[in-house]
Amino acid sequence: MKILHAASELYPLIKTGGLADVLGALPLAQAKQGDDVRVVLPYYRQIREKLPFTAEVARRDTFGGYVVIRYATFQNVGVYLIDAPHLFDRQGNPYHNEFYQDYSDNVIRFGILGWAAAAIATGIDPLWGKADVLHAHDWQAGLAPAYLRTWQRHDIKSVFTIHNIAYQGCFNPRHVHDVWLPEWILRTDGAEFYGQFSFLKAGLYFADHITTVSPTYAKEITSELGAYGMHGLLQTRAAEGRLSGILNGVDESIWNPATDPELFQHYDSKNLYAKSANKKALQEHFGLNTQPENLLTVMVSRLTSQKGADLLVESLHRLLPNQPQLQFALLGSGSPELERSFNELAEYYPQQIGVYIGYNEKLAHQLIGGGDLILIPSRFEPCGLTQLYGLKYGTLPLVRQTGGLADTVIHGETGFVFEHASADNLTQILQAALDVWQQPKTWANLQKNAMQQDFSWYKAAQSYKTCYSQLS
Template identity: 55%
Template structure:
């Protein structure tokens, strides 16, 4: 079985979010499981630098201009690159310029990504053709549409990592992207009078997956469906929508072998975590004290992530004697709010604006509780890292958070299922109640250690997800 992933980023070559972590780990896990898997990416400068053995496969003149298809390897995975400097060699992120304005030709930049994915299924590389084209998020959403236009030479899977990002473009661009005009209707890629790359993926793919079972159900509801809930409900009824939980790349996230930590530890030596906490407290300007619980946030600072609730609940957390360490960037109002809290509560609140992959490991290894109070969360990787590192997640019951964290209720403690703290309602009062439960458990050190070991023994390896995808591909073929 030959599988092609079509996507826009891949860790550690280029990362703006969790999608990169998935593509950085899933293909390798699939190869280890016996699936012949390759990845197609735009040749963004950071990606191109990391593929040192790239060779020319073919050259084509396309609707988006000339492009060269390259093929090389990264970490044992075969990588196709769409080399089109006029489209991809730019400063800023893959999606917008340094002023955060979306590139005006994104419609062509990412239509070409989908088109090349489809053409590989039609023999663009004479020596390798996928049986399944697996497209990820709106950037690759046109791949299933191009496959449909070409008579479906391969089966297609479309994975929703975040339904909120839809890839919307003016209808006039239909003339530029080489798809049949009849595809632009409500039973196609038209959405409120615009082209939706996301809807193209949802409508034309043979199967849709979401990155957790709960999120797969949630996106069929109006609260989470962003106008796509009708289509998704229909797909769900047809058995063409399912949820497969993301995993953790254990080569990168493993406290027993993490060289970014001061002290390595595992579930049988979790006491060694204390030295990481001490170093984190020093690094964040917090009072060094192993007797108080250290809560942490590692996140984009957005309302989706519920970080405004953390600001609102922060006085209650500090009154109980807790500390907060935050690493993140985003909404300027939230940034200013957390910086003001750090200035007002020196020694109790430490804030670092920005994102540093290495420092996120130090926070995960040193904190006692990781806060993930999201309003919605397709899967969430932060809480999975927390479980792996014995840093108990405190989460809202939504999406992948609901699927991965079990509350420290008396019943769950008795049944050996407890792994963190879960709250229901998206408000500061509900969050504060969960924080209070964390303090109660903290006051019982032996019970805290018991829950830490439970959390660290959970299996969220990519091998589990890889097997689920393999079974899905086999059903489609």
């Protein structure tokens, strides 16, 4: 089967979040199962520096200007690169500039991604021919299924995956002409969304099948509360049997405590004692008290209300004065107010709190390898990868019961789960975790249970293969 993925990120070439991790692992897992898998993404400046040698596939004069489609092989997967320096060779990240302002021409930049994906799927590369399945990810690639539909290419099936429905890619409806799509798609049964032109809704409506990244999230996005206005359409697609949830996986070539080159000492479920060396090194890195009886909780996250970071600030304020054994180490960035709140906590409790504002891939591995408990108190979480990494590393996840967190962590068996998005509920579950921490044998059994869970990309790839085979 020929599969073409379309996305805006792919780890380690370019990453701002979990989408990149998925695209860095799923295509490779599918290729290992015998499929011919390729990925199309923009040729950003960061990728140009990492993949300077490419082959030219095609040149086209498009609505986004002159575009060259290039090709390279990366980690045994073919990668098509949309070479348009005027659109993608920029200083900031893929979506906004250094001042966190969305690029004003994002409608063109990601319109080109959808157009190029559809063009490649329909055979713009004569050496590859046409794809059997075009698999588009998130709003940035949402127009790809729309192009296939308007070009009447029913011979190519399309799948659209929602990684986070909160981001919808909405633009002024006048832009529909700018991206060479017919005006008729701007209707309620189409890409129109409250008077705007939504890339996300285009993907949801025109794809042959919709997937999202966990079974529970697939249910949540059919509710008015969880769908950000898309519940009507998603209820219809679910009733048609065209919506399903497939859990993400863990790339064990990157996330494995027995081989992870970023750890201070390797370990596995049969040698958990070696994990303590990583904890001590992490405590020293953040200037925390190094006594092993302290419970070291960690968080690797964007600092937003979605991630429950504000709930955690309040909960830590309540617990720290009376719980000298409780420690917390943070790696993240986001809301300036939340960044300031965590820094203030670190100043007030220097032996208990360590903060690193920003992102550091090496430190992320060390936090997940050295922590005792990883905190993910999200208000909503489509799937989440961090809790999967925590399970793999025996760093027990403490999560809210939502989305993929609810599907992957079992309270009292592989971690700790709380129900309500409140500081009260979070404080109660943190206290419960502290109580279990006082029972070393119980804690060790939880760790071993966690590390035995199988969330491999092989299983996810098998589920997608089944999904593709049933497309009609």
